[in-house]
Amino acid sequence: MSVVSIQDARKAFGGTEVLRGITLEVPRGEVVAIIGPSGGGKSTLLRCMTLLERLDGGSLSYGEVIAAEQGADGRTHYAKPDVLKQARGCFGLVFQNYNLFPHYTVLKNIMDAPLRVQKRPRAEVEAQARELIAKMGLAGCEDKVPCQLSGGQQQRVSIARALALNPEVLFFDEPTSALDPELTGEVLRVIKALAAEQMTMVVVTHEMGFAREVADRVVFMDGGVIVEEGPAAQVIDTPREQRTREFLARMDG
Amino acid sequence: MTIQTMFQMLGEGFFVSLQIFAFTLLGALPLGIPVALLRMSRFKIVRGITRFYISIMRGTPLMLQMFAIYFAPYYVFGIQLTPNSKWQATIVAFIINYAAYFAEIYRSGLQSIPRGQYEAAEVLGYSRLQTFVYIVLPQVVKRIMPAIGNEVITLVKDTSLAFAIGVGEMFSTAKALVASQVSMIPFAIAAAIYWVFNFLVEVTLGRIEKKLDYYHD
Numbered sequence: 455m456s457v458v459s460i461q462d463a464r465k466a467f468g469g470t471e472v473l474r475g476i477t478l479e480v481p482r483g484e485v486v487a488i489i490g491p492s493g494g495g496k497s498t499l500l501r502c503m504t505l506l507e508r509l510d511g512g513s514l515s516y517g518e519v520i521a522a523e524q525g526a527d528g529r530t531h532y533a534k535p536d537v538l539k540q541a542r543g544c545f546g547l548v549f550q551n552y553n554l555f556p557h558y559t560v561l562k563n564i565m566d567a568p569l570r571v572q573k574r575p576r577a578e579v580e581a582q583a584r585e586l587i588a589k590m591g592l593a594g595c596e597d598k599v600p601c602q603l604s605g606g607q608q609q610r611v612s613i614a615r616a617l618a619l620n621p622e623v624l625f626f627d628e629p630t631s632a633l634d635p636e637l638t639g640e641v642l643r644v645i646k647a648l649a650a651e652q653m654t655m656v657v658v659t660h661e662m663g664f665a666r667e668v669a670d671r672v673v674f675m676d677g678g679v680i681v682e683e684g685p686a687a688q689v690i691d692t693p694r695e696q697r698t699r700e701f702l703a704r705m706d707g
Numbered sequence: 708m709t710i711q712t713m714f715q716m717l718g719e720g721f722f723v724s725l726q727i728f729a730f731t732l733l734g735a736l737p738l739g740i741p742v743a744l745l746r747m748s749r750f751k752i753v754r755g756i757t758r759f760y761i762s763i764m765r766g767t768p769l770m771l772q773m774f775a776i777y778f779a780p781y782y783v784f785g786i787q788l789t790p791n792s793k794w795q796a797t798i799v800a801f802i803i804n805y806a807a808y809f810a811e812i813y814r815s816g817l818q819s820i821p822r823g824q825y826e827a828a829e830v831l832g833y834s835r836l837q838t839f840v841y842i843v844l845p846q847v848v849k850r851i852m853p854a855i856g857n858e859v860i861t862l863v864k865d866t867s868l869a870f871a872i873g874v875g876e877m878f879s880t881a882k883a884l885v886a887s888q889v890s891m892i893p894f895a896i897a898a899a900i901y902w903v904f905n906f907l908v909e910v911t912l913g914r915i916e917k918k919l920d921y922y923h924d
Contacts, residue, residue, distance in 0.1 A: 506826055542832045553827035556924035557845045570841070571832035599922040619831065 464511035472498045474678035483652040487669035494676040496658045504547045516544035546616030550628040552608045554600040561596040586614040606637030623654040720880030724866040734802035739809030764807035773800040812854045816847035849919040856912040
């Protein structure tokens with residue numbers, strides 16, 4: 455069973471169709487990189503998969519939890535709020551611009567949702583949070599607030615914050631696009647370490663080298679459809695489709 | 708009459724001014740929150756009504772509003788006025804007037820919080836109420852402190868408007884003393900008392916802002 459499955463996803467803003475029938479299944483332990491030009495629908499797909507946007511058509515499920523189904527009328531119907539809440543517990547999202555809570559310390563950013571949302575015992579949550587802080591190379595930052603950290607550190611805190619809820623799958627929306635090249639590496643290293651632990655991840659990225667190295671599968675999206683997908687090395691080194699080749703050539707140039 | 712006696716009488720008046728000040732803040736600071744939320748309601752009609760209320764409160768003199776609230780029960784509902792009515796009308800008028808100003812300040816603060824904060828909270832599973840109370844509100848408070856400070860200081864001076872309706876606060880006392888003593892000194896003393904109190908307000912606000920200064924965004 456897939457950890458996350460989206461079928462025939464369709465979404466339009468105003469009259470513009472942004473997603474035109476996307477199907478993506480992610481089995482446990484797989485790392486999927488979504489690449490493609492701006493405006494191709496990558497971010498919208500990710501926002502639909504994380505319930506920040508609602509699909510017009512298609513279905514969406516996380517394991518056994520069905521978040522949205524396509525009705526007989528061809529339109530998507532979303533589940534009741536308690537089911538959606540359950541669905542939200544299945545995934546984590548790392549934003550491009552971190553979106554940490556600026557008034558909370560690093561420790562509190564990581565611990566607050568497990569305490570308030572999952573209502574887990576404080577001692578256990580704090581132990582896990584400290585472990586994550588160490589793993590993310592953030593030791594000593596526990597009591598700092600986000601504005602005292604570099605962008606790379608902030609992004610690592612936001613990864614820890616997402617992991618603290620023990621999600622089945624982690625989504626990344628261009629996690630290094632807001633970072634200087636020198637800070638990009640430290641965030642990519644952390645994501646690579648998670649991949650080595652068989653964490654299921656879906657990463658929208660412009661870092662082709664990273665996608666090539668870490669992803670099991672690369673999905674190339676353009677114009678609201680999946681143009682090409684396959685093993686990372688194949689799609690990036692020997693793309694079959696003309697549009698993929700053109701995009702990759704531009705990225706190199 | 709000695710300066711000391713004047714001081715004492717003005718001090719008694721200032722105690723009344725302080726009461727207007729305190730009751731207004733106690734009522735208007737919380738009341739502004741629902742007003743701000745209604746002002747941003749999804750429903751056009753609710754937004755419209757709230758907007759009209761704010762417009763009236765900001766667009767007409769507080770002094771006239773006091774009179775309106777004082778006389779309305781008698782002329783509209785035929786309720787007999789009591790000696791306490793002036794005081795009650797003053798407090799009600801001040802509260803609903805200041806709530807309108809506070810509501811607009813809250814709205815500016817609420818609308819300045821980036822959408823990403825709401826999205827992060829949503830993805831993490833916070834309920835809408837939790838998002839508001841724990842994530843949005845603390846950040847709003849920090850952002851609006853300077854604007855709230857302005858209103859609080861204005862309020863200290865606005866308490867003198869209660870003079871018009873016959874509530875015996877400090878300005879009424881000062882005016883009476885100026886007339887009876889044929890001296891401007893009571894006005895000078897009153898001015899000094901307003902300023903000293905506002906200076907204390909400024910210091911307090913400064914401390915609160917400093918306390919919230921542990922982060923910036």
